[in-house]
Amino acid sequence: MIRNNWKKEEIAEIYYRPLLDLIHEAATIHRDNNDYSEVQVSSLISIKTGGCSEDCAYCPQAARYNTGVDVQALMKLDDVLDAAEKAKAGGASRLCMGAAWREVRDNRDFDRVLEMVRAVNEMDMEVCCTLGMLTFEQAQKLKDAGLYAYNHNLDTSEENYKSIITTRTYEDRLNTLHNVRKAKLTVCSGGIIGLGETEEDRIGMLHTLSNLPQHPESVPINALVAIKGTPLEDQQRVSVWEMLRMIATTRIIMPRTVVRLSAGRLEMTMPEQALCFMAGANSIFAGDKLLTTPNPAFNEDMKMFEILGLKPRRAFKGTERETGTMTEKV
Numbered sequence: 001m002i003r004n005n006w007k008k009e010e011i012a013e014i015y016y017r018p019l020l021d022l023i024h025e026a027a028t029i030h031r032d033n034n035d036y037s038e039v040q041v042s043s044l045i046s047i048k049t050g051g052c053s054e055d056c057a058y059c060p061q062a063a064r065y066n067t068g069v070d071v072q073a074l075m076k077l078d079d080v081l082d083a084a085e086k087a088k089a090g091g092a093s094r095l096c097m098g099a100a101w102r103e104v105r106d107n108r109d110f111d112r113v114l115e116m117v118r119a120v121n122e123m124d125m126e127v128c129c130t131l132g133m134l135t136f137e138q139a140q141k142l143k144d145a146g147l148y149a150y151n152h153n154l155d156t157s158e159e160n161y162k163s164i165i166t167t168r169t170y171e172d173r174l175n176t177l178h179n180v181r182k183a184k185l186t187v188c189s190g191g192i193i194g195l196g197e198t199e200e201d202r203i204g205m206l207h208t209l210s211n212l213p214q215h216p217e218s219v220p221i222n223a224l225v226a227i228k229g230t231p232l233e234d235q236q237r238v239s240v241w242e243m244l245r246m247i248a249t250t251r252i253i254m255p256r257t258v259v260r261l262s263a264g265r266l267e268m269t270m271p272e273q274a275l276c277f278m279a280g281a282n283s284i285f286a287g288d289k290l291l292t293t294p295n296p297a298f299n300e301d302m303k304m305f306e307i308l309g310l311k312p313r314r315a316f317k318g319t320e321r322e323t324g325t326m327t328e329k330v
């Protein structure tokens with residue numbers, strides 16, 4: 001059953017269950033609601049890198065931190081198409097294009113992004129963008145260009161947000177998600193663990209996501225990759241057990257959402273990733289880079305899929321584009 005009225009205490013009761021009970025329940029719910037042999041494979045490219053005015057404490061692309069990231073202007077359309085072809089050949093059904101912007105501005109760069117969206121959409125790939133804050137009109141333009149999903153992570157709980165980002169508010173985040181939904185784009189929104197938050201903050205973030213009027217179609221769960229030069233450079237890596245707890249809880253409270261095992265996957269062994277798939281993760285980022293941080297290469301992932309009996313999910317599965325229905329189905 002899909003519920004949008006979860007209480008924090010109910011989510012906490014799930015989250016704190018003995019881990020094997022939690023994984024068992026999540027695996028059962030996953031099998032009841034989704035084709036568990038399928039994994040949605042996304043490829044994330046940075047179409048504009050570094051020099052960002054925001055102060056997200058985890059991010060190497062913030063201009064104010066000295067992280068050695070080279071600032072790169074907006075990519076050319078042909079280069080994006082090359083990257084999209086490579087991603088498609090590697091098994092990705094979705095291309096996510098990320099720009100290190102505080103917000104979208106109505107200028108020539110945005111026009112170029114719209115061109116990129118149109119061109120990648122024509123390749124029969126799902127196109128996702130993560131470009132910062134967005135007005136409804138801009139969301140509508142992206143939708144008209146063929147955008148399939150918009151990523152805008154909540155990152156952490158409302159209570160903890162100010163300790164991670166001061167240059168915008170939680171409400172700004174929620175407003176953008178509202179604009180994206182209003183434009184009938186699918187929503188991709190999740191967060192990062194290992195920022196120094198409490199377990200209550202993790203539960204708080206899941207509470208907000210699961211009580212949105214409609215669950216996000218995708219929820220990425222990231223483990224912080226601590227980058228030298230950022231305020232969080234000394235954060236300890238989160239354990240796989242913490243990732244499993246987050247993934248399994250997400251799967252139970254949002255049974256039909258695509259749960260993405262995102263940043264931090266490079267540090268996980270194959271058996272650890274297998275446990276995450278068992279606990280309900282059904283999406284990964286593939287390709288050798290996640291914006292600016294390393295990630296496992298496509299062929300390694302396809303080998304892992306073969307061993308685990310998984311297969312990449314085809315683009316637009318169960319959507320209007322494929323079947324004439326409106327909702328994204330797994």
Ligand code: SF4
Pocket residue numbers: 052053054055056059060061062099100101102132
């Ligand atoms: S808005 Fe995005 S690119 Fe800019 S600092 Fe925050 S996470 Fe990094």
